[in-house]
Amino acid sequence: MFKYYGKYAPYLFLLPAGLLLIVFFFIPFFQTVILSFQDYTNNIYAPVFAGLQNYTELFKNPIFYKVMLNTFIYLIVAVPVLAIVPLFLAVLLNQKIRGITLYKILIYLPVIVSIVVAAIAFKWLYADQGILNYIVTSLGFDSIGWLTDPNWALYSVIIVTIWKGIGYYMMIYLAALMSVPKELYEACDIDGANFLTKHLTVTVPQIMPTIALVVTISSISAMKVFAEIYVMTKGGPLNSSKTIVYYIYERAFENLDLGYASAMAVVLLGIVMVFSLINILCFERKKYQL
Amino acid sequence: MKKLLGKITTHTILIMVCILSIFPFIWLISTSLKGGGENIFAYPPVMIPQDFTFENYVGVWRRVNLLGYFINSMIVAAGTVILNLILSSLAAYPLARMEFKGKKITFFAILATIMIPFQAIMLPVYLITIKLHLIDSVNNLAGYTGLIMPFAVSAFGIFLMRQAFLGIPREMEEAAIVDGCNVFQIFWRVLLPMVKPSLAVLAIFTFIGSWGEFLWPSIVLTKESLYTLPVGVNNLQGMFSSNWRYIAAGSIISIIPIIIFFLSMQKYFISGENEGAVKG
Numbered sequence: 023m024f025k026y027y028g029k030y031a032p033y034l035f036l037l038p039a040g041l042l043l044i045v046f047f048f049i050p051f052f053q054t055v056i057l058s059f060q061d062y063t064n065n066i067y068a069p070v071f072a073g074l075q076n077y078t079e080l081f082k083n084p085i086f087y088k089v090m091l092n093t094f095i096y097l098i099v100a101v102p103v104l105a106i107v108p109l110f111l112a113v114l115l116n117q118k119i120r121g122i123t124l125y126k127i128l129i130y131l132p133v134i135v136s137i138v139v140a141a142i143a144f145k146w147l148y149a150d151q152g153i154l155n156y157i158v159t160s161l162g163f164d165s166i167g168w169l170t171d172p173n174w175a176l177y178s179v180i181i182v183t184i185w186k187g188i189g190y191y192m193m194i195y196l197a198a199l200m201s202v203p204k205e206l207y208e209a210c211d212i213d214g215a216n217f218l219t220k221h222l223t224v225t226v227p228q229i230m231p232t233i234a235l236v237v238t239i240s241s242i243s244a245m246k247v248f249a250e251i252y253v254m255t256k257g258g259p260l261n262s263s264k265t266i267v268y269y270i271y272e273r274a275f276e277n278l279d280l281g282y283a284s285a286m287a288v289v290l291l292g293i294v295m296v297f298s299l300i301n302i303l304c305f306e307r308k309k310y311q312l
Numbered sequence: 313m314k315k316l317l318g319k320i321t322t323h324t325i326l327i328m329v330c331i332l333s334i335f336p337f338i339w340l341i342s343t344s345l346k347g348g349g350e351n352i353f354a355y356p357p358v359m360i361p362q363d364f365t366f367e368n369y370v371g372v373w374r375r376v377n378l379l380g381y382f383i384n385s386m387i388v389a390a391g392t393v394i395l396n397l398i399l400s401s402l403a404a405y406p407l408a409r410m411e412f413k414g415k416k417i418t419f420f421a422i423l424a425t426i427m428i429p430f431q432a433i434m435l436p437v438y439l440i441t442i443k444l445h446l447i448d449s450v451n452n453l454a455g456y457t458g459l460i461m462p463f464a465v466s467a468f469g470i471f472l473m474r475q476a477f478l479g480i481p482r483e484m485e486e487a488a489i490v491d492g493c494n495v496f497q498i499f500w501r502v503l504l505p506m507v508k509p510s511l512a513v514l515a516i517f518t519f520i521g522s523w524g525e526f527l528w529p530s531i532v533l534t535k536e537s538l539y540t541l542p543v544g545v546n547n548l549q550g551m552f553s554s555n556w557r558y559i560a561a562g563s564i565i566s567i568i569p570i571i572i573f574f575l576s577m578q579k580y581f582i583s584g585e586n587e588g589a590v591k592g
Binding site for chain 1: 433470548556
């Protein structure tokens with residue numbers, strides 16, 4: 023086809039979006055790196071070049087290690103649950119049964135509702151004299167300080183993230199299951215395989231790329247959690263539920279320690295970019311038509 | 313027999329999962345309907361309110377500007393959706409249909425923004441927004457604009473629209489050229505109407521994302537009158553420190569609009585065709 027557009031047309035079409043991406047993505051990206059080499063602690067309006075000072079301080083700070091450990095725990099608890107439970111539910115929903123739409127709607131509901139309301143709802147369940155402690159004590163255990171005990175707070179918050187993510191990943195799995203050839207299951211049924219063997223030998227290998235996709239995207243979102251923590255614990259008690267994004271927020275917007283917060287942001291950027299790169303190159307090539 | 317047993321097990325598991333997924337809301341609703349005469353910390357907990365009342369709803373509605381928060385959320389979400397639709401399609405068109413110098417590098421630069429999490433760059437984004445005077449202390453319009461602009465276009469939207477344009481047969485453009493359309497007319501009158509389904513998907517998922525956004529508004533907003541729903545609802549906790557009846561009522565009111573939206577658009581969410589479209 024001949025060129026029906028002017029030489030500058032493509033650039034004009036790209037201009038508005040390009041401008042916004044430059045102003046709100048690329049400049050901030052480079053500025054984050056620059057800020058991380060500056061010291062703002064003496065005068066917020068007159069930063070001085072600090073070299074690697076923010077980074078050396080970061081790696082000397084025990085809270086930073088605590089925060090990284092918490093983020094890591096978030097990942098290793100939330101990701102396997104979010105990779106396995108939604109798959110199991112998707113398999114159950116991938117049959118001809120009654121009430122399927124209602125089941126999907128109810129399981130998907132937490133995904134739609136604002137994380138703030140979800141966190142408030144759980145805070146109420148977790149109250150000292152709340153309904154969860156009623157269940158715990160009536161089973162004969164001591165009541166638990168879900169959000170006030172440093173041993174529990176992080177896990178209580180993780181539960182909210184998991185609860186809110188299940189429907190989302192379930193829908194991703196359901197879409198993938200539709201493309202698994204039915205004949206494969208028929209062969210299994212003839213062999214008399216049970217539910218578990220059937221799905222371990224057919225379903226799992228068939229949708230392995232989707233499982234891997236769910237693992238990477240749930241890892242990326244686990245590293246970005248903020249609202250749950252902000253609404254429920256503010257990172258406490260004793261930093262026990264503080265993860266990296268919350269700590270960046272606290273350092274940047276409450277302590278106004280811009281350089282230090284940016285050094286941490288660079289660490290976060292590095293980790294997330296590695297995960298995203300794996301994701302794009304391995305699992306989402308088709309989506310972006312690379 | 314074995315088949316029947318399997319079905320019963322399936323339904324039992326699914327019903328239990330459904331209960332788990334809506335129970336936090338049910339318990340919130342139950343609390344919000346309990347009057348002052350009833351102990352909300354009663355052991356054992358009571359599900360059906362004994363001192364049934366709508367007083368908490370009336371009270372929280374009177375004392376908190378929930379309608380205002382709702383309107384703010386609507387303005388921000390509508391602005392974000394409209395800009396995303398326009399800007400993403402504009403940018404996607406040349407990426408899908410034109411040959412130009414620097415196409416490859418533009419493509420990868422846009423792809424690269426997918427890898428940059430907002431949480432890592434929020435501080436400079438904030439500084440830039442202040443520099444551009446897009447903040448509510450200037451005026452309301454600036455406040456709304458500041459809430460919208462960082463999310464006015466996304467690489468996700470551009471790629472979604474690019475894929476939609478790639479699926480249109482070339483003959484469509486050729487016919488339009490013969491008819492004497494210029495490049496903008498081809499885009500606006502010929503191509504854009506053909507990608508309506510993708511525009512709908514982009515609109516719906518951008519809306520949901522914008523509606524639930526909490527981090528950015530809680531950073532930039534300084535005036536209560538510009539609070540969006542998530543920020544306003546979070547603020548209920550501070551206003552009614554331990555009045556869980558009010559907090560519960562306010563939270564429930566705040567989720568009614570999005571639940572209506574979800575139920576009326578449910579095929580987009582649960583048909584399984586648009587998997588992975590909501591941002592995680």
